Amino acid sequence: MTAYIPRVNAIPYDVFANPAASVLLPIVLGTSVGFSSRPGQTQSTYLAMKQPPLRPPPRVFGPVWTLLYGLMGYAAHRAVTQFPSPLASTDHMRTLYTAQLGLNLLWMPLFFxxxxxxxxLADIVSLVGLNGYLTYLYFQVDEVAGWCQIPYMAWLGFATYLTAGVGYMNDWDISESTLAKKAKKAKK
Incomplete structure (x- = not known):
């Protein structure tokens, strides 16, 4: 039996071949999504939700994600360019990387x-699984690339905990009206 997997247009090999482009692409895309989500509103929403223990202050997320996006891009550069030619052998990794980057960028619009x-939560659980496999592949090709993924995997695990914790503690409803009602109730 053969499984059908639709062809995803992967990020071109030339992006991965250039270390600066490979590092900057996820940083620029992640920053764009962050700013398009109106940071001030996102921060106030974050502070209005009931949070699980160990939640970091909002100001931590920008620098952490910038570092992780850079490591992610560098890892992809190293792993993809280790193959002798940019032909079919890199297609699988480039497609997986493209899919995980898309899932990563989708989380903030879904949540905030x-x-x-x-x-x-479904998005981030998929992201963890996909990156677990990608990390495994990276270690097969280049040890440095694999190790560059480890901080990202650790943070994704923590982000999954925060996502599930916020969902659970807020009865899976973080709509504006619900948070406003809770804030009004807390003031009384």
Whole structure:
């Protein structure tokens, strides 16, 4: 039996071949998504939600994600360019990387834009699984690339805990109206 996997347009090999482009692409895309989500509103939403223990202050997320996006891009550069030619042998890794980057960039609009913690949790769980496999592949090709993924995997695990914790503690409803009602109730 053969499984059908639809062809995803992967990020071109030339992006991975250039270390600066490979590192900057996820940083620029992640920053763009972060700013398109209106940081001030996102921060106030974050502070209005009931949070699980160990939640970091909002100011931590920007620098941490910038570092992780850079490591992610560098890892991809090293892993993809270790093959002798940019032909079919890199297609699989480039496609997986493209898919995980898409899932990563989708989390913030799902959680803070649509305010759907269940969908955000499904997204991040998929992201963890995909990156676990990608990390395994990277270690097969280049040890440094694999190790560059480890901080990202650790942070994804922590982010999964935070996503599930926020969802659970807020009865899986972080809509504006619900948070406003809770804030009004807390003031009384």
């Amino acid at each position: 834009g649509l305010r759907r913690p269940v969908l955000a």
